[in-house]
Amino acid sequence: MNSKKKILIICKETYSIPNFFLAEKLLENYEIAFFFAHTEESYYKECIYNSTTYYRFKKRFKDLKIYDLRDVVEKFHSNNYEINSSYIDYIEKNYTYYKNLNLQLISSQLTSRHHHDRFYFNKTNYLDNMNILGLFYQKVEKVFNDFEPDYIFDNDDSELIRTIINEVSYAKKIPYLSMDYSRYEAYKIPTYTLGNGPNELLNSLYKKFNTSNSLNLDDEYSYITDFRNKSKIMALFWMGTPTSRYQPDKLSKMMKVIYGKIKYFIQVYLFTSNIFIYKKNSQFLANPVKYLYFLILIEIKKQYLLRGNKYFQKPSNIDTYVYMPLHYMPESTTFTRAPFYIDELFLITQISKSLPINWYLYVKEHQSMVGERPLNFYKKVNELPNVKMININHYDDPKELLERSRGVVTVTGTSGYEALMLGKKVLLFGNPSYSLISGATKISSFEDLPRLIKQLEEPLDNLKSCASYIRAVKELGIDIDLDYLVNEGENILRNNLVLPEKYIVEIDKFIRFYENFLKNI
Numbered sequence: 001m002n003s004k005k006k007i008l009i010i011c012k013e014t015y016s017i018p019n020f021f022l023a024e025k026l027l028e029n030y031e032i033a034f035f036f037a038h039t040e041e042s043y044y045k046e047c048i049y050n051s052t053t054y055y056r057f058k059k060r061f062k063d064l065k066i067y068d069l070r071d072v073v074e075k076f077h078s079n080n081y082e083i084n085s086s087y088i089d090y091i092e093k094n095y096t097y098y099k100n101l102n103l104q105l106i107s108s109q110l111t112s113r114h115h116h117d118r119f120y121f122n123k124t125n126y127l128d129n130m131n132i133l134g135l136f137y138q139k140v141e142k143v144f145n146d147f148e149p150d151y152i153f154d155n156d157d158s159e160l161i162r163t164i165i166n167e168v169s170y171a172k173k174i175p176y177l178s179m180d181y182s183r184y185e186a187y188k189i190p191t192y193t194l195g196n197g198p199n200e201l202l203n204s205l206y207k208k209f210n211t212s213n214s215l216n217l218d219d220e221y222s223y224i225t226d227f228r229n230k231s232k233i234m235a236l237f238w239m240g241t242p243t244s245r246y247q248p249d250k251l252s253k254m255m256k257v258i259y260g261k262i263k264y265f266i267q268v269y270l271f272t273s274n275i276f277i278y279k280k281n282s283q284f285l286a287n288p289v290k291y292l293y294f295l296i297l298i299e300i301k302k303q304y305l306l307r308g309n310k311y312f313q314k315p316s317n318i319d320t321y322v323y324m325p326l327h328y329m330p331e332s333t334t335f336t337r338a339p340f341y342i343d344e345l346f347l348i349t350q351i352s353k354s355l356p357i358n359w360y361l362y363v364k365e366h367q368s369m370v371g372e373r374p375l376n377f378y379k380k381v382n383e384l385p386n387v388k389m390i391n392i393n394h395y396d397d398p399k400e401l402l403e404r405s406r407g408v409v410t411v412t413g414t415s416g417y418e419a420l421m422l423g424k425k426v427l428l429f430g431n432p433s434y435s436l437i438s439g440a441t442k443i444s445s446f447e448d449l450p451r452l453i454k455q456l457e458e459p460l461d462n463l464k465s466c467a468s469y470i471r472a473v474k475e476l477g478i479d480i481d482l483d484y485l486v487n488e489g490e491n492i493l494r495n496n497l498v499l500p501e502k503y504i505v506e507i508d509k510f511i512r513f514y515e516n517f518l519k520n521i
Contacts, residue, residue, distance in 0.1 A: 004031045008149035010165065010178075012037040015156050016053045017489035018482070021507045022153070022514060023061065033065040033147045037161040039110070039284040042068030045272045048264065052493040067143045069161070072135045073284045082127070083134030091137045095167040098196040099339070104167070105129055106339040108160035109330040110283055115342055116330040117374055120290035124283050132160070132283065140164050144172065151521075153514055154178035155482065157194045158332035166194040177517050179482070182473040183417035183434050186237050189477035190517060195337045199433055205472035206436045210465055220467035227421050232397040237481060242368040246393035248306035254299050261299075265292045298371035305370050305392065311378035312365075312391045315401065321360040321388075322453060323405035324351065325398075325415045328368045333412045338430030341411045345380060347429065351409055352384045354449035359406070361387045407456030416440065421466055425456045433473075438465035478513050481506050 007030050009019050016036070023032050036042050036054050046055045058066055075081050092101055105111040111132055113123040124132065140161065152169055154162065157178060169176040170193075180191040180199065191199055209215055227233060238244045249257065269275035269288045278285050305312070315321075326344055327334050334342050341347060351361050363381055365373070370392060378389050395401055398415055399422070402408065408419040412430035419426050420437045427449075428435055428442050435442060439462045441452055485506050492499060499507070 004029065005150040006031045006033070006147060008143070008147055008152045009034050010037055010152065010154040010156075010162060011035065011053065011057070012156060012159060013041055013050075013053055014486045014490050015482075016057070017493060018155065018485040018507065018510050019153075020057065020060070020489070020493065022511055023064075025511050026514070032061070033067065033149070034061070035067040035143055035161075035165075036069070037159045039069045039073050040286065042070045043073045043285065044268070044274045044277065047268045047272045047274060049268045052490050056493055065147055067139075067147075069136075069139065069284075072139050073282075075135055076131060076284060077279055077282065081131065083131045085130070087134050087138070088130055091133065094171055095137065095164070097167060097170050098193065099163065099167075101133055103339050104160065104163045105133065106342070107158070107163040107332070107336045109335070111160055112330060112335060112342075115335075117372065118294065118330070120286045120288075120294050122281070122283050122287075128283050136161055136164050137168075140168050144168060144174075149174055151517075152176040154194075155510075156332070157336050162194060163336065166196065175517075175521070177514065179480075179513070180433055182477055183414050183432070184470050184473045185235060186479050186481050187473050187477040188480045188482065188513065189433065189473055190513070195431075198431070202433060202472055202476055203436065205475050206468050209471045210468035215471075217464070217467040217471055220470045221463065223470060224421060224463060224466050228423070231399070233399045233418055233422075234397050237483065241483070242370075243366075245367055245370075246306075246396045248303050251303070254303060258296050258299055261292065261295045301371035301375070305365070311375065311382065312389050314394055315362060315388075315390050315404075317404075319360050319362075319388075320356075320358060321362045321405055322351070322355065322407055322409055322456065323362050323364070323401055323415070323419075324348065324409045325364050325413055326366045326369060327411055327413060328366045329373070333432075334430070337432075338411045341429040344411075345377060347409075347411075348381055348387060349384065350446045350449060351453070352387050354446075354453050355386055356454060359386065359453075361409075362390050362401070362405070363387060364390050364401070365392050367392065407453075409453075420462060423460055423462060425458070425460055427452055427456070434469060436465075436472075437469045438462040478509050478516075480509050480513060482510075485510060 007026060009023060009032060011019055011034050026032055034057055041050050041054045044050060106115065109116060109118060110121060111124050111129060113121045152165065152174060155178065166176055176192060178191050178194055179188040180195055182189050189202060209217065234244060275288050278288055348361065348363060355361060381387055381389050398418060402415065402419050402422055402424060405424065407425040407427065408416055409427045410416045412432040416426040416428060416432065417434040420434060420439050425439045428440055431442065434440065439460045443449065443452065488503055491497065492503065
């Protein structure tokens, strides 16, 4: 009789690559199965998009159970398929601890097209949503009944299937361990709720350090002092990513980028005939031609928006302002963790109404979002007389904007953490882990905004609170360069390379993140 504990590992696209090495390690002592959470990844034939993830796992772990959503897509495409309404009632009754079903649907860009601008996805109607929920829940229940996991491991929180697994695992009392971003350096901390609710372990540690007068926080105090004295505060792990891009590419480089996207399109869709798999009525598959057009359009719009244009203006040294950096949309930090606050234009409008008469709201586009958002969004923002869309690249670091501001308003963004570290107050619509820090206030009602914004001017001494948060994160989490593990890991698997020393160090930390849980249960 097999007495090994069972671990179900959730995978999606390139973020599944570190799990490849995690599974090889855990197989020594545990029974492992995988669940791929993205419809296209398993439905498409093998190509450059899925050859290092889904198909590589199937080749390496051919004796293990690998669950996917291919059968769900095929059922949905059946012309006469319709979920039983009594089953919807059943899941509404049993699996809505964290979110009701409509809020669960928001967690995927596939079923929230009416809330974002990626036009290469079809919009879903009411019946589509019922069928998608029913099919996904049936699949998750089938996987749980078939594999009977003792634990679930993950490293991301996007996609509807994860939200559903979160609900089912709670109902069945199966621990679901995933990663949360602390915003302190590259530290990842464990979450057992997919970020939907307070992190009790982090809260407990934070309170211990913040209320104690005897525990030594000298290293943390020194870190914060250095942070506040730096001329630039952007974390090093953002360097070389779109988040750190402030200038437009040369036209020759833009053409190379567009050529690369066309080449990728040909490899994924034409060489493999995946383009013929797409169905016009599919809510699970992106329209390949529209997707390519969307990607090319982004590059063209970047050239315009990263140069002088009529939508963005320079910040003024004499303005009194509240700073609001926009989010990347759609993204799990909002669509999964703050689904009530994904209409950023609506939020901007409410804040503009709440400002003191001589204050401005400075709104800045997210670097990674440049080119994706419709230009009409910026036009509507600028129609508000006390709101300014400011230049993306006036500064090449967020520090000066934060320090000149009266405070920050954000949903869950990193700028909130940076502002608190600089001793600035922050108003939050969501519940990021750093909301524990003194000076962070959760907005519970739009009617509270005028009072809360006025309070941003009050002095704040949160040095010990910042230090206590950092110490709690260091105690609970591990400094893991997840982006490096993903990007370099793809290169390693694609080219069958020997793991370099740096990768071994980082993957060992990644594995230790999960082993710490197994040691302490």
